[in-house]
Amino acid sequence: MGRVKVELDYSNIFESVEFPDAYKVSYLANAIVFPTYEDVRKDFGLVRAEYHLLLCLAHYSELTAQDVARITRRPRNSISRAVHRMLDLGFLKRVPDPSDARQAKLQITNEGKIMHKKVSEYLVAREAEIFSILSESERKHFRNLIRKLANFASTLKR
Amino acid sequence: MGRVKVELDYSNIFESVEFPDAYKVSYLANAIVFPTYEDVRKDFGLVRAEYHLLLCLAHYSELTAQDVARITRRPRNSISRAVHRMLDLGFLKRVPDPSDARQAKLQITNEGKIMHKKVSEYLVAREAEIFSILSESERKHFRNLIRKLANFASTLKR
């Protein structure tokens, strides 16, 4: 009569935790968001702040480093480091702002756009995979609700 | 006629990004989840893995370090480090497992429970603040949808 290994149900805590909504958002971050950044690094050689730069500048034609820091809520020094690397890699270009000598305007290059396309295709596929668990209507609802939360979060002081 | 500083609308990207759902989940993680871990560290002196240990053992009476790694999806070495610190702090106790000498069962102490109560009260308040933007019915829907996503994520290979 051998010992029996009991397999724990690891998802109990989703329901019993004191802050179930925040916990699950956090869980998704740990289970999906971070591993995704990790994959982008492994597969495309870009760390988080670097890809954030690419993403932002693929969607806004001209931004300062500070703008990107605000959009993504990352620290300025991380962005600063990333800017230099992205300039070296030829994914960004930088032009001084004649109206404010402290800052410089950043733009994405064609090479940067190509890289952005590759990475974002990967991320689109990944998104599709994860959200495949929801029906179309559920997904629409979810998008609506998460939009409210994200917009609200964007108003919180940094 | 002075120059005018145009304030960028930083939330455009929420709609224009190629993976809007995943992006907003990721944004919430960066805007809320991480700063929260940071606050817990500053206010309670516990790093992420340490609080995860406390949380897990407040909800399961006995777990191995490996269990906690799986529940939280954190690397084992982070948990291992955290275990030692939590033992030193008196928040956990550890008893060898006679049926498997490789592992040890962890339990939360009374002191650990007190600490957990303090931290989780803080997190409950934080959750309430963030989700206050949703109506009761919206929040119920959101909880339902995020549960599906979290449960699905928990089935993904690690």
Add this chain to the structure above:
DNA sequence: TTAAAGTTGTTCCAATTGGAACAATAATTA
């Protein structure tokens, strides 16, 4: 029964990270 493969917890190490302080410049106030 022996050998091979897998698991647990740990240490080590290299890399990333973000806070703090700083110089340069701009905006605000006196």
Add this chain to the structure above:
DNA sequence: TAATTATTGTTCCAATTGGAACAACTTTAA
């Protein structure tokens, strides 16, 4: 106008982080 305050981008540094390798032990396969 002069002095103070704020902002931008940067460098430096200390701390956290997770991957890789490892020893001890258990399970599976031969």
